[in-house]
Amino acid sequence: MLSVRNLIDTTSLTADDITQILDTARGFAEVNSRAVKKVPALRGRTIVNLFLEPSTRTRSSFELAEKRLSADSLNMGGSTSSVVKGESLADTIQTISAMNVDMFVVRARLAGSPQLVARSTDARVINAGDGKHQHPTQALLDLFTIRENFGRLDGLKVAIVGDLLHSRVLGSLAPALRTMGAEVVLVGPPTFQVADPTWFGCEQTDDIDSVLSEVDVMYMLRVQLERMEGAAIPSSREYNRLYGLNARRAALMRPDAIVCHPGPINRGMEIMPEVADSHRSRILDQVNAGVAVRMAAMYLLLGGEDHGMSD
Amino acid sequence: MAEPRLKAHIMDEAAVRRAMTRIAHEVVERNEGSGNVALVGIVRRGDPLARMLADEIEAIEGVRPPLGTLDTSFYRDDYSKRVVAVQQASEIPFAVDGRDIVLVDDVLYTGRTVRSALDAIMDYGRPATIQLAVLVDRGHRELPVRADYVGKNVPSSREEDVRVLVPPFDDGLAVEIWETPAEGRGE
Amino acid sequence: MACLIRGARLVDPQVGLDDVADVLVDGGRLARIGSGLEAPEACEVVEGAGRVLVPGLVDMHVHFRDPGFEYKETILTGSRAAAKGGFTDVATMPNTDPVCDTGTGVRYQIDRARAAGLVRVHPVGALTRGERGEQLAEIGDMVLEGAAAFSDDGHGVQNAGMMRTCMEYVSKFDRAVIAHCEVEALSGNGVVNEGRASTSLGMFGWPALAEELEVWRDIQLSRLTGCALHVAHISTARSLSYVREAKEEGLPVTCEVCPHHLFLTEDDIDDSYDTNLKMNPPLRTAADAAALREGIADGSIDCLVTDHAPHAAHEKDCEFEIAYFGIVGLETSLPLMLTNLVRTGAMGWDRLVECMAVAPRRVLRLDPVRLEEGAVADLTLVDPDRPVTVTRDWLESRSKNTPWLGAELTGCATDVFLAGERTLADGVVRGGSETSERGFPLV
Numbered sequence: 001m002l003s004v005r006n007l008i009d010t011t012s013l014t015a016d017d018i019t020q021i022l023d024t025a026r027g028f029a030e031v032n033s034r035a036v037k038k039v040p041a042l043r044g045r046t047i048v049n050l051f052l053e054p055s056t057r058t059r060s061s062f063e064l065a066e067k068r069l070s071a072d073s074l075n076m077g078g079s080t081s082s083v084v085k086g087e088s089l090a091d092t093i094q095t096i097s098a099m100n101v102d103m104f105v106v107r108a109r110l111a112g113s114p115q116l117v118a119r120s121t122d123a124r125v126i127n128a129g130d131g132k133h134q135h136p137t138q139a140l141l142d143l144f145t146i147r148e149n150f151g152r153l154d155g156l157k158v159a160i161v162g163d164l165l166h167s168r169v170l171g172s173l174a175p176a177l178r179t180m181g182a183e184v185v186l187v188g189p190p191t192f193q194v195a196d197p198t199w200f201g202c203e204q205t206d207d208i209d210s211v212l213s214e215v216d217v218m219y220m221l222r223v224q225l226e227r228m229e230g231a232a233i234p235s236s237r238e239y240n241r242l243y244g245l246n247a248r249r250a251a252l253m254r255p256d257a258i259v260c261h262p263g264p265i266n267r268g269m270e271i272m273p274e275v276a277d278s279h280r281s282r283i284l285d286q287v288n289a290g291v292a293v294r295m296a297a298m299y300l301l302l303g304g305e306d307h308g309m310s311d
Numbered sequence: 312m313a314e315p316r317l318k319a320h321i322m323d324e325a326a327v328r329r330a331m332t333r334i335a336h337e338v339v340e341r342n343e344g345s346g347n348v349a350l351v352g353i354v355r356r357g358d359p360l361a362r363m364l365a366d367e368i369e370a371i372e373g374v375r376p377p378l379g380t381l382d383t384s385f386y387r388d389d390y391s392k393r394v395v396a397v398q399q400a401s402e403i404p405f406a407v408d409g410r411d412i413v414l415v416d417d418v419l420y421t422g423r424t425v426r427s428a429l430d431a432i433m434d435y436g437r438p439a440t441i442q443l444a445v446l447v448d449r450g451h452r453e454l455p456v457r458a459d460y461v462g463k464n465v466p467s468s469r470e471e472d473v474r475v476l477v478p479p480f481d482d483g484l485a486v487e488i489w490e491t492p493a494e495g496r497g498e
Numbered sequence: 499m500a501c502l503i504r505g506a507r508l509v510d511p512q513v514g515l516d517d518v519a520d521v522l523v524d525g526g527r528l529a530r531i532g533s534g535l536e537a538p539e540a541c542e543v544v545e546g547a548g549r550v551l552v553p554g555l556v557d558m559h560v561h562f563r564d565p566g567f568e569y570k571e572t573i574l575t576g577s578r579a580a581a582k583g584g585f586t587d588v589a590t591m592p593n594t595d596p597v598c599d600t601g602t603g604v605r606y607q608i609d610r611a612r613a614a615g616l617v618r619v620h621p622v623g624a625l626t627r628g629e630r631g632e633q634l635a636e637i638g639d640m641v642l643e644g645a646a647a648f649s650d651d652g653h654g655v656q657n658a659g660m661m662r663t664c665m666e667y668v669s670k671f672d673r674a675v676i677a678h679c680e681v682e683a684l685s686g687n688g689v690v691n692e693g694r695a696s697t698s699l700g701m702f703g704w705p706a707l708a709e710e711l712e713v714w715r716d717i718q719l720s721r722l723t724g725c726a727l728h729v730a731h732i733s734t735a736r737s738l739s740y741v742r743e744a745k746e747e748g749l750p751v752t753c754e755v756c757p758h759h760l761f762l763t764e765d766d767i768d769d770s771y772d773t774n775l776k777m778n779p780p781l782r783t784a785a786d787a788a789a790l791r792e793g794i795a796d797g798s799i800d801c802l803v804t805d806h807a808p809h810a811a812h813e814k815d816c817e818f819e820i821a822y823f824g825i826v827g828l829e830t831s832l833p834l835m836l837t838n839l840v841r842t843g844a845m846g847w848d849r850l851v852e853c854m855a856v857a858p859r860r861v862l863r864l865d866p867v868r869l870e871e872g873a874v875a876d877l878t879l880v881d882p883d884r885p886v887t888v889t890r891d892w893l894e895s896r897s898k899n900t901p902w903l904g905a906e907l908t909g910c911a912t913d914v915f916l917a918g919e920r921t922l923a924d925g926v927v928r929g930g931s932e933t934s935e936r937g938f939p940l941v
Contacts, residue, residue: 196693
């Protein structure tokens with residue numbers, strides 16, 4: 001059993017919680033490798049995917065995870081979202097909850113939305129990304145990928161590189177890595193740096209070249225092209241030159257060091273194709289792990305005696 | 312709740328090994344050789360027992376049968392009451408279709424684990440037969456399940472706990488009965 | 499009706515008074531102050547033993563939302579909240595709909611408040627038309643109708659040249675410019691302090707510098723124009739140090755602070771995303787709050803105000819980033835000061851009276867109210883020991899958006915006299931018409 005009722009952030013997860021999720025995800029990874037990629041575990045459970053912000057990748061991953069767990073799922077969002085119709089999020093959730101659903105998977109543009117959902121329902125809640133705050137299942141699939149590669153997380157050193165200031169991936173990944181005993185260093189141009197790196201217990205630097213030879217993982221964040229309109233960086237060309245992971249930089253990495261990216265990648269921006277497609281890249285492993293980790297999170301959250309709606 | 316205490320030693324290491332050897336012979340006998348047989352240990356303690364059985368069959372036949380591991384968590388019917396993290400993922404490194412599959416577990420009790428194992432193994436394909444080997448059958452079935460190969464029948468009460476000790480999970484190889492005085496205990 | 503307040507401790511630093519005495523209120527004035535006064539016939543008697551009688555409190559920074567947003571607050575409901583909190587006078591900010599940028603808007607508020615009859619409302623007029631920062635509002639017209647000060651509160655005047663024009667123009671009228679200091683190019687979409695809160699909660703930061711830069715700018719403009727500058731709701735230690743320097747230089751600069759910036763910090767905003775902790779300016783660091791507490795105690799900060807900002811439930815029961823800024827504060831202001839500063843000894847009663855009654859009148863150019871015979875009977879009687887539990891029902895404001903819901907505080911106003919009329923009687927708001935002179939409902 002996990003120590004939490006909902007998966008809203010990684011900051012409230014214990015090392016034991018994370019280990020349980022990653023171990024269980026291995027079981028689901030095996031299921032996903034079979035011809036019949038489906039188990040009856042969540043038969044009869046209803047999961048609502050409430051995507052208040054467009055997301056093809058994360059939503060597909062959750063949907064696949066739900067189908068492979070035999071859960072019934074319902075997709076809401078886009079034109080049916082409360083934001084469009086002027087209904088408050090709390091009202092939307094109470095309305096859907098009245099139909100006896102077991103879980104909400106919430107993706108939202110605004111930080112704290114999943115907490116608001118959790119306050120408005122007895123169903124379990126998984127945060128599928130809230131604004132610039134957190135994206136816990138992304139962090140867990142990253143941890144899964146890194147642990148599968150190295151066999152451990154404890155003692156590893158991970159550089160998280162890019163638009164730190166606007167990154168919900170960072171918000172979940174750095175605390176989770178720290179909980180599991182890994183060291184984290186944040187790398188980005190000053191205009192992309194977080195205001196208070198001590199919150200993450202991390203060093204922060206603007207020099208990517210200084211960390212290349214020190215880390216086990218180069219985690220390259222996606223740079224949102226729209227951020228450039230805010231004049232945080234002058235151009236993608238210059239960003240690539242100063243912070244892009246290219247072959248020259250990759251050659252300076254430790255022999256067994258790997259490269260991760262939450263996707264979708266901007267080739268030629270934060271990462272060059274020759275690195276994204278190299279033996280160091282674990283980008284597709286991450287995508288693959290996503291379904292298993294989400295299955296594990298749903299499986300562990302919805303089971304057990306304390307479950308509210310279905311029993 | 313009172314502490315459980317050891318009530319009786321049922322099998323020592325030699326007895327367990329003799330039982331496994333006998334089961335190996337029965338498997339070979341029943342299947343007219345081991346050519347089409349594959350063993351699947353149910354996690355956790357069925358897994359090392361299946362390994363022992365494979366050793367025994369290899370000793371008889373000169374060929375080691377394919378060996379797999381099955382975690383039944385995702386198929387259990389008590390999920391809404393109890394959920395535990397997966398400790399060892401399934402691994403079935405052979406094609407199941409047309410095989411004679413021997414499921415191996417330590418204790419046969421209510422039959423619910425075997426039921427979930429049957430569902431699980433079917434998701435890998437369509438075996439020719441599925442057979443069940445257990446070290447101990449302690450009775451109290453809740454489903455119409457029976458074992459094809461039994462190391463030892465151990466009549467027990469529901470209040471008792473039949474424990475199979477097997478490396479690497481335990482020190483030594485043995486079968487014991489433990490009892491919890493008074494209040495009783497759930498499984 | 500006459501009223502005898504017997505045996506209260508009278509505190510008024512303006513006349514060097516801190517003594518137990520009886521006070522007879524009659525004809526709207528302090529008829530007599532002395533010991534062993536006899537109650538005349540048909541006279542109410544209030545037992546003041548153990549209580550403190552001070553000049554009527556003034557909150558010079560509130561939003562009554564009337565006209566335009568009556569679902570949040572009206573002049574009547576806001577007046578009730580003010581009386582409950584122990585106030586005789588408030589100054590209302592002009593960001594209503596329409597913005598109070600003409601004499602008509604000023605007169606409307608004063609008339610409505612008179613009809614309600616619970617507190618005096620001193621409208622603060624807009625500096626610029628529609629608070630758009632582009633063109634001077636009719637400041638002279640508003641002065642003639644009774645505007646007490648001028649401000650584009652809710653925004654800083656972004657253009658320094660426009661602010662210079664405003665201050666030059668206001669300097670003619672013996673009124674202060676109340677400056678909401680926020681360089682919007684720096685605060686941007688910020689909703690919490692830039693630092694720990696913005697990082698941990700994943701929301702845009704509102705940096706301290708956005709305030710400090712404009713405080714500094716407006717102080718320079720005060721020197722240039724000679725216009726009195728009152729810095730609204732300061733939130734950072736550096737803003738305060740700029741104000742201190744200006745005062746040492748002898749510039750006509752004053753400032754104010756809100757209880758939430760004294761007693762709450764960015765660390766109080768946790769992952770429950772409580773929208774009642776969303777203010778503008780945002781809650782700052784613990785070091786800032788400590789500096790501000792020191793400033794209000796030592797007099798560097800002139801006034802204690804609430805920035806009483808009512809919002810309806812649906813404007814707060816939503817995601818933090820889209821929730822409205824601000825909290826209600828009239829009822830909790832005095833209890834918070836008593837609980838956290840006066841009872842702990844960090845602040846004396848003299849200072850409390852200075853920052854909650856004397857200085858605000860000075861900044862608003864109101865006549866002083868002193869505890870002396872013949873003075874207007876604007877009085878607040880405080881029970882420093884009375885326990886207060888902040889509940890929705892206890893709040894008189896139409897809106898209930900406060901982070902102190904459920905808080906247990908000690909000390910509050912029990913009675914308020916507005917020109918001799920008892921508007922709060924043993925903690926209960928009394929009187930106040932619910933209809934206008936022509937019979938329109940005011941609620």
